[in-house]
Amino acid sequence: MTASVIYAGWMFPPLSTFVPNRLCCTHCTTFVKPPNFRPFGQQKSAPLTTSCLSDKALTTAASDHNYGNKQVISLTPRIYDYLLANVREPPILRELREETATMRGSQMQVSPDQAQLLAMLVQILGAKRCIEVGVYTGYSSLAVALVLPDSGILVACERDKNSLEVAKKYYDRAGVSHKVDARHGLAEDTLNSMIENGEGCSYDFAFVDAEKRMYQEYFELLLKLVRPGGVIVIDNVLWHGKVADPLVDDEKTKSIRSFNRALMDDVRVSISMVPVGDGMTICRKR
Structure with a gap:
């Protein structure tokens, strides 16, 4: 390891x-x-x-x-x-994690320590309106939904219908379905439609864990949707360590590497890269 x-x-x-x-x-x-x-x-x-x-x-x-x-x-x-033994993982999240472990692509699920950090960031921020780009089976979105106030909302964007159905099943079981607006389709289309609907600067928090080659595009769209002082979290920014290896030049690695460089010079946000899971960058919109 x-x-x-x-x-x-x-x-x-x-x-x-x-x-x-x-x-x-x-x-x-x-x-x-x-x-x-x-x-x-x-x-x-x-x-x-x-x-x-x-x-x-x-x-x-x-x-x-x-x-x-x-x-x-x-x-x-x-x-x-x-x-991991010191992560406070609600039973419903553990059940979802164990079911996901039996599925193809289970490595895409965030780790319990990542989910715990996301939930804490939402609580610290006092967030009521959140966005998730890339839901998979819903572990991270469920962790966020569990700590949102009853009037809160999480727009959950996922292109894979089968994975989203698993997530929705657990939203129901956890009693948080009324707080989750699950959107099936391409996240870029969903985010653009939200902007066109006049939802700009109305969200407090966003989490991105989706197509790596689209990170810059997702980030730009989310900057339009998240309010000043709001937070955007980007997953996989260390990409199994590949970003630090100059011999690795596949398209996904190059895209994440480029995104990380761009964030360093982006005066619109304050940033902190943390080595949780596969690396996450926390951006606060100025």
């Missing part, structure tokens, strides 16, 4: 490879340090100081002494199991 970590604005791609009873890593990598952004392929490059310990957490530290050689933890299977 590998995980990416971030500390003080530095982005660390996956560092460790798990071997029974032993964790070891020797790796040279690249980092992106805001605000002095450099185009991809011209980032500052530096080696990492690593610890190689038997059956213990691997820690890493940037060699740049200006960062105080601060150690950051790289998740191992044992630590991630501990993390």
